[in-house]
Amino acid sequence: MEPLTEKEIRAGFANCSKGEASRIKLPDLAAVPWPDLDFLGWTDPGAPQRALLVVSAEVGIVLRRPEARRSTAMRSSMCRICYTGHTADGVTLFVAPLAGAAGRNGNTVGEYICSDLACSLYLRGKRQPRGRLVRQEESLSLEERVDRALTNLNGFVKRVTSGQLSSGRLSSR
Numbered sequence: 001m002e003p004l005t006e007k008e009i010r011a012g013f014a015n016c017s018k019g020e021a022s023r024i025k026l027p028d029l030a031a032v033p034w035p036d037l038d039f040l041g042w043t044d045p046g047a048p049q050r051a052l053l054v055v056s057a058e059v060g061i062v063l064r065r066p067e068a069r070r071s072t073a074m075r076s077s078m079c080r081i082c083y084t085g086h087t088a089d090g091v092t093l094f095v096a097p098l099a100g101a102a103g104r105n106g107n108t109v110g111e112y113i114c115s116d117l118a119c120s121l122y123l124r125g126k127r128q129p130r131g132r133l134v135r136q137e138e139s140l141s142l143e144e145r146v147d148r149a150l151t152n153l154n155g156f157v158k159r160v161t162s163g164q165l166s167s168g169r170l171s172s173r
């Protein structure tokens with residue numbers, strides 16, 4: 001992706017107040033490996049329950065991590081964005097408040113995503129899932145897998161930014 005500025009990133013958050021956007025701590029933008037990224041994702045170093053996902057100069061979303069690590073039999077071990085398989089804590093069910101009034105009323109959508117939000121690096125083989133025993137072979141090229149990840153990501157982001165209550169995927173606090 002093209003490098004983004006702090007101003008662009010802060011202005012793009014679609015599902016939080018301007019006040020919250022101004023308090024988010026950004027990563028060191030000079031150290032971000034932009035050419036290897038399809039989107040920028042990080043955990044706020046000042047608020048570890050808060051994770052951020054920025055897809056372009058125009059659009060970013062705020063995510064929340066679950067408070068406590070709970071292990072359940074239903075837990076997914078595959079990222080639904082990049083389809084990387086992980087051991088249990090390598091994938092987190094992130095929850096995003098919907099944009100606008102629906103989000104202020106406590107409505108959220110969730111998705112299972114790589115806990116470190118480094119889907120782009122896993123796709124390129126620049127980071128390896130911990131403890132993975134079986135490598136899943138895929139016939140798709142890198143470009144095709146990136147396209148698929150972006151399609152998944154954009155679908156999720158669109159559900160958040162539309163602020164529309166839709167059936168099925170919705171949960172309420």
Ligand SMILES: [Zn+2]
Pocket residue numbers: 079080081082083084113114118119122
């Ligand atoms: Zn992923």
